[in-house]
Each structure stands twice: as structure tokens, then as C-alpha cells.
Amino acid sequence: MNLLVYPSSKEVSALARHSEIVKDFDEITFLVPKGIAQEGEDFALLDGGQTTGKKISTDFKAKIDTADAILFPESIRSFSENYIKEIFLSSMQKHKQVFTEYLPHGIEKKSVFLLGDNDESPNFMTDDGRDNVYGIPIPVIFVLGAGPNTQKFLVQIAICDFFERRGYSVSLIGSSRLSKFFGFPSLPNWMYQNGISERDKIIALNRFFYNQYIISNPDVMIIGIPGGFMPMNPMKYEEMGIWSYLIANAVTPDATVFCSYSIDFEPNAIEWQKNICRYKLNSPFKHIAISNTSINLSLESRRYEYGTIPLSSIKSIPLPICEETEFFYSGDDESMRNMGKSLINFLEDNV
Structure with missing residues (x-):
């Protein structure tokens, strides 16, 4: 076909x-x-x-x-x-x-x-009628980003591909509707709809992830988080980090991959991002996937504009030495495999 x-x-x-x-x-x-x-x-x-x-x-x-x-x-x-x-x-x-x-x-x-169109209704209750959240009894990996267009879905599929080649059974809930072409579901449509409180969305998302665990019985679960991890644009709040907040309250990750724009990295800025993810989202990370995306704030449109930078140019940018932080490149297949190895070692040592 x-x-x-x-x-x-x-x-x-x-x-x-x-x-x-x-x-x-x-x-x-x-x-x-x-x-x-x-x-x-x-x-x-x-x-x-x-x-x-x-x-x-x-x-x-x-x-x-x-x-x-x-x-x-x-x-x-x-x-x-x-x-x-x-x-x-x-x-x-x-x-x-x-x-x-x-x-x-x-x-x-x-x-x-x-794609992504479904009639599934959110479930706000557990089988015993309570509204508590279930724990997911397998390793959970978050893939979140500094903002949109940081190649998060590419990173999710790269991790999934690597783990499956190593013999692990994977359940992926993708941040992109293109998940269907890899045989996995994407995040439910009702997560983006108005009329449902944040509290109810958190509970329903927890049910959704837990049901995926029950259906698939995987060794590891990968959850892709759309958008960014916090508001970025000081002129217009078009990206609030709402989805990362909802998902991080619905399930606790065992490892997190942070997808970044291609920028000059400052150790203090990285530490600031790590602290936000640790204390706001309970999602501390040590793995950073550098995308091929540049970002620039247009003073005229008051919106961010995105470009594409060749891998060779990105690799010429010096990387800082940051404690408990590893850098990888989204557009480099070997680098993504190295990240997969590092994630497996991290989970084996910490879960």
C-alpha cells in the first residue's frame, strides 16, 4: 500500500x-x-x-x-x-x-x-465510584517541550522504535494525531474542549492512561505532551502550558525528555527550566533533545516565528556542562539511539 x-x-x-x-x-x-x-x-x-x-x-x-x-x-x-x-x-x-x-x-x-476524531466520552469515576487517580505500575516516560514545533512527536516515535527493537512492549499515547499510522492512539479530543473543568480533565486523563495500560499490558508507556511547558510569549498568551499541567497531574512520570529549540544554551536557563518541570510538573528531566527548529519573536505580529536549521549548524553550537544533564539531537538517528540507551539505563537504576 x-x-x-x-x-x-x-x-x-x-x-x-x-x-x-x-x-x-x-x-x-x-x-x-x-x-x-x-x-x-x-x-x-x-x-x-x-x-x-x-x-x-x-x-x-x-x-x-x-x-x-x-x-x-x-x-x-x-x-x-x-x-x-x-x-x-x-x-x-x-x-x-x-x-x-x-x-x-x-x-x-x-x-x-x-484523524483524532472519536466519540469517546471522558470517564470521571473509578469502578468503585470514587474520583481518586490510579497509579500506572510500569515505567512512564514523558516527552514534553519548551513550546510547539520542537519535534516532540519525532522524539516519541524514536524512543518507541528503540525500545521495541530492544524487545520491550510499548504503549504510546502520542501528542500528534499521526500516531494512528504507527498503531497507537493520540491524546483524546475532549482534552482540548471547553465545558469540562480542569479537575475533571485530570481525572479523566488518568482513567484514559490507565485504560491504555490495561488494554496493552506494556512494559513501558510513553506519553507525548503537546504545546509547551509554560507561557512563553510576553506579548500574547497563546501558549499557556495547560496541557503539560493537566497531564502531569494525571500521571507521574519516571523519566522525562525535554525537547528544546535550537538556541545558545545557558546553564542558568537550563537549570531554571529543570526547576519549573521539577516543581510545577513533578517531571524532573536529565535528557534534552535539541530540535532543528529556531524561534524568533516578531515585534510586528507579536507572535513567534519558526525556522529550520541544518543539523551541522546545530552541532557547531557549543553545549554547556550541566550537572545531571545529557544532550541529544532530534534529527540525528544515532543520537536518538544513544538517548534510548540512556533512558533504559536511567529507568533500570531508578525504577
């Missing part, structure tokens, strides 16, 4: 870098609009990481005829809605199965597979 991904970007890095563990599809074609890349360039051009051997295509019309399904992922790039709608309609007219993270205006929900 051939899956066509359009428009491809850094957000689908996990599909490119871990395509061998994608379920149901043995071939994935990554397409971008013309002008973003040249035909045949490596996917690494999009995410800044190590070369993948996965080639980019710009010829949508030629590739769609050989595809069995098409995925429309969310992207930090903006595209004309009319243009995207035309691509949707073209795919459906050719009777392709359509997976999407969003619905353009005028596209009926029943005609596509909307």
Missing part, C-alpha cells in the same frame, strides 16, 4: 525517519508544492536532520495515480484554502482514501478519515 503525504513538512518527520514501523503502508511518497524543493531532494531538506534516503517529489498529478491513500497533515506553512480544497476533491474523485488532520470548508466529514 502506498501512502501519499501532501504537503510534506517537518511535521511528518516521524513518517520519513521511521517509515519501517508505519502500519498498513509499505511505501510512503512525500510531496511538496513546486518552489519549496527540487524533485528528488532528500527529505532532510524539510526537517534539517540527517539524510533519510527518502526523496521529495513535486509532481502531484503523476504520484496520485499510483497512491492508495493520501494524507493531508497540518503544516506550519500557510496554503490557500481553495487550493487545498481542490487537492482534496481531486483525491476523492480518484477514489483515494483520504486521511486528514483538518477539514477545509466545503469538505464533508463523512467523505474522509478525520
Whole structure:
């Protein structure tokens, strides 16, 4: 089965870098609009990481005829809605199965597979009618980040892939709806909805994670946390760190991976981040995954703007010496394997 991904970007890095563990599809074609890349360039051009051997295509019309399904992922790039709608309609007219993270205006929900869409209701009570929280009796790993676009999902899949290759049974609850393509659930939709109190969301999330443990009976659980760990923008509070707060109160991790932007690291700043995660989220970390994402606050739009930095440039940035802190690179496959080894050693020594 051939899956066509359009428009491809850094957000689908996990599909490119871990395509061998994608379920149901043995071939994935990554397409971008013309002008973003040249035909045949490596996917690494999009995410800044190590070369993948996965080639980019710009010829949508030629590739769609050989595809069995098409995925429309969310992207930090903006595209004309009319243009995207035309691509949707073209795919459906050719009777392709359509997976999407969003619905353009005028596209009926029943005609596509909307990723992350489910009718599951939150459960606020335990079997005995109490509203206490259950403990998860296996090692739990959090993957959280300084903010959005820190390649958290790529790191989650890299950890999952490494643990499974070592013979461990893994339950992953992903921060991205793309989890479906790896055979795992993503965080429930009701977590993002209004009308449910924070207290009830915490209890319901605890039930959700515990039920995943009961269903999967895994050796380890990985939980991806969307967004950031605290408010970042002093001009506009668009990222409040709410999801990290809710999830950290629903379950206590045994290890935490902190995904960072590509910046000049200061020991004092790292210690400050570690203290916030330790005391606010009960999620102390020693593993930092450096993403290929740069961040800049635009004074004009009052929003953060994100860019992609090549791995070679990131590795040229000196790393500070910080006590009980290890640094790894999200876009470097060998570095991610080293992080997996370090996590196993850490859990063996502390759980």
C-alpha cells in the first residue's frame, strides 16, 4: 500500500525517519508544492536532520495515480484554502482514501478519515465510584517541550522504535494525531474542549492512561505532551502550558525528555527550566533533545516565528556542562539511539 503525504513538512518527520514501523503502508511518497524543493531532494531538506534516503517529489498529478491513500497533515506553512480544497476533491474523485488532520470548508466529514476524531466520552469515576487517580505500575516516560514545533512527536516515535527493537512492549499515547499510522492512539479530543473543568480533565486523563495500560499490558508507556511547558510569549498568551499541567497531574512520570529549540544554551536557563518541570510538573528531566527548529519573536505580529536549521549548524553550537544533564539531537538517528540507551539505563537504576 502506498501512502501519499501532501504537503510534506517537518511535521511528518516521524513518517520519513521511521517509515519501517508505519502500519498498513509499505511505501510512503512525500510531496511538496513546486518552489519549496527540487524533485528528488532528500527529505532532510524539510526537517534539517540527517539524510533519510527518502526523496521529495513535486509532481502531484503523476504520484496520485499510483497512491492508495493520501494524507493531508497540518503544516506550519500557510496554503490557500481553495487550493487545498481542490487537492482534496481531486483525491476523492480518484477514489483515494483520504486521511486528514483538518477539514477545509466545503469538505464533508463523512467523505474522509478525520484523524483524532472519536466519540469517546471522558470517564470521571473509578469502578468503585470514587474520583481518586490510579497509579500506572510500569515505567512512564514523558516527552514534553519548551513550546510547539520542537519535534516532540519525532522524539516519541524514536524512543518507541528503540525500545521495541530492544524487545520491550510499548504503549504510546502520542501528542500528534499521526500516531494512528504507527498503531497507537493520540491524546483524546475532549482534552482540548471547553465545558469540562480542569479537575475533571485530570481525572479523566488518568482513567484514559490507565485504560491504555490495561488494554496493552506494556512494559513501558510513553506519553507525548503537546504545546509547551509554560507561557512563553510576553506579548500574547497563546501558549499557556495547560496541557503539560493537566497531564502531569494525571500521571507521574519516571523519566522525562525535554525537547528544546535550537538556541545558545545557558546553564542558568537550563537549570531554571529543570526547576519549573521539577516543581510545577513533578517531571524532573536529565535528557534534552535539541530540535532543528529556531524561534524568533516578531515585534510586528507579536507572535513567534519558526525556522529550520541544518543539523551541522546545530552541532557547531557549543553545549554547556550541566550537572545531571545529557544532550541529544532530534534529527540525528544515532543520537536518538544513544538517548534510548540512556533512558533504559536511567529507568533500570531508578525504577
